Amino acid sequence: MGERIAIIGGGIVGVAIARALVLRDRGEVTVFEKEDRLxxxxxGRNSxxxxxxxxYQPGTLKAQLCAAGRISIRDYCAEKNLPYREVGKLVVAVDESELPALADIERRALANGVPDLVRLDGTAQLREIEPHVAGIAAVHSPHTAAVDYTAITEAMAEDVRGNGGTIRTGREVLAMTIDGSRVRVRTADAEHLFDRVIVCAGLQSDVIARLVGADPSPKIxxxxGEYWALDPARTDLVRGMIYPVPDPRFPFLGVHFTRGVHDDVHVGPNAVPALAREGYSWLTVSPKDTWESLRWPGAGGLAKQHWRMGIDEISGSLVKPLYFRKARRFIPELRMRDLTHKTAAGVRAQAWGRDGALLDDFAVDQVGPVTLLRNAPSPxxxxxxxxxxxxxxxxxxxxxTD
Ligand SMILES: Cc1cc2nc3c(=O)[nH]c(=O)nc-3n(C[C@H](O)[C@H](O)[C@H](O)COP(=O)(O)OP(=O)(O)OC[C@H]3O[C@@H](n4cnc5c(N)ncnc54)[C@H](O)[C@@H]3O)c2cc1C
Structure with missing residues (x-):
């Protein structure tokens, strides 16, 4: 009999790992997901x-695995007949101060082998791609695409089940101990013994890492990230995706316009501190999560470095005209009433070192038979x-183990 392998977390990463393991026939695979759905x-709450x-910095895991992953997702969607729309992305410099950062993105994109990248100069060239955009220069990536990640995860889960794997939703892993060469995994209804465990628990990944004695750093x-929906009557303002030139000091991409697979256009996400790991609005507050963040050794350093941007993002979250003003920089024809309502927000699991630095690259730890994915933000x-x-x-x- 093959090895018994558990995966903790039924997001796209956990389910993709389960699928790869069953297709390679590497053992008996079980996915534990605490929610009642994958x-x-x-x-299920991203762009x-x-x-x-x-x-991404050339040579990093993000750069390598994003390039390979894009091809795999594209081919998988084709194989399963899932929507995949190459609407293309325009990264726009609105004024001269953004030109050096745009040039840096162009250099990185070329080093990373982004296919068919084009540099555009002057509003007229930009408007050939996006007729309503304002800006002085841009890079255009025609193969950036829109998909439905929930549908992809569900299709992968079907592959897991169809190849002998087990997916257990509504099963939160409450405790985990390494016992010799095995791992004991406890859920509310049972205790299970596995040869190997892979943890892809997103917002809870540091909590689970601590269960097996891993370094508490990085913490999550x-x-x-909050989104506004664009009025369906005005979605002709955006053909594909319009992105700002991101601030290189910050790991997030900035508020952007995205045309989704169902032709809906949303604007966002911003980046505000969540007051709970799964805090999807300002009203969800976990004193424990917030206290843990505030007393983390790196808290002071991070606050000192990013306080100005923090105030800016929080104000934009609380005051619609401020959010709107940022969006209108890219589309002057946008009116405040075109942003009709906030849609489902997402919370990013961003790893944070005890020195206060936000981890940029994907990060993995291994503790005996337990593999811990400790930083898996976008992409x-x-x-x-x-x-x-x-x-x-x-x-x-x-x-x-032998
Ligand atoms: C606002 C936003 C926009 C983004 N946009 C993009 C984008 O456009 N493109 C892109 O490539 N990436 C994007 N990302 C990033 C992307 O969504 C994530 O990197 C990716 O979904 C991570 O997948 P995951 O499986 O690691 O985590 P998750 O999807 O968070 O899954 C982790 C799972 O673990 C489960 N879990 C946690 N603890 C336990 C436990 N004790 N027992 C059992 N189960 C547990 C959770 O319930 C959860 O379902 C975005 C993220 C956000 C938040």
Whole structure:
């Protein structure tokens, strides 16, 4: 009989790993998901973009696995007949101060092999791609695409079940102990023994890591991203995706316009500190999560470095005209009433070191037979199938039990 392997977390990464393991016939695979459905957190609450790899430092895991992951997701959607729309992305510099950062993105994108990237100069060239945009220069990535990550996760879960794997939703892992070469995993209804465990628990990944004695650093810092819906009567303002030039000091991409697979256009996400790991609005507050963040050794350093941007983002979250003003920089014809309502927010699981630095790259730890994915923010949905191969090839079986 093969090994018994558990995966904790039924987001796209956990399910992609389970799928790769059953297809490689590597053992008896069980996924534990605490919610009553898959993709309930980051995977089902994101921008739905398949990134082409423009931004990432060449040579990093993000750069490598995003490029490989994009191809795998594209081919998987074709195989399963799932929607995949290459609407393309325009990264727009609105004024001269943004030109050096735009040039840097262009350099990185070329080093990362982003296909068919084009540099555009002057409003007229930009408007050939996006007729309503304002800006002085841009890079255009025609193969950036829109997908439905929940549908992809569900299709992968079907592959897992169809190849002998088990998916247990509504099963929160409450405790985990390493017992010799095995791992005991406890849920409310049973205790299970596994040969290997892979943890892809997103917003809870540091909590689970602590159960097996891993370093408490990095800790997860939850950052909420809020979206506004664009009035369906005005979605002709946006053909594909319009992104700002991101601030290189910050790991998030900035408020952008995205045309989804169902032709809806949303504006966002911003980035505000969430007051609970799963805090999808200002009204969800966990004193424990907030207190843990405030007393983390890196808290002072982070606040000192980013307080100005923090105030700006929080004001935009609370005061619609401020959010609108940022969006209108890119589309002057936008009117405040075109942003009709807030749609489902997402919370990013951003890893944070005890020195106060936000981790940029994907990060993995191995504690005996337990593999811990400790930082899997964007573009981890794009990269999910490549992350699965990377973990299986370089971590999960690296330690032999005999
Ligand atoms: C606002 C926003 C926009 C984004 N946009 C994009 C984008 O356009 N493109 C892109 O590529 N990426 C994007 N991302 C990032 C992407 O969504 C994530 O990187 C990706 O979904 C991570 O997948 P995951 O499976 O690791 O985590 P998750 O989807 O968060 O899954 C983790 C799962 O673990 C479960 N879990 C936790 N604790 C336990 C426990 N004790 N027992 C059992 N189960 C447990 C949770 O319930 C959850 O379902 C975005 C993220 C956000 C928040």
């Amino acid at each position: 993709a309930a957190h980051q995977t 739905g973009v398949v990134h082409a790899g423009l931004y 810092l939850p950052f909420r 981890a949905a794009t990269s999910s199938m490549a992350i699965a191969d990377h973990l299986i090839d370089h971590y999960v079986f690296a330690r032999t």
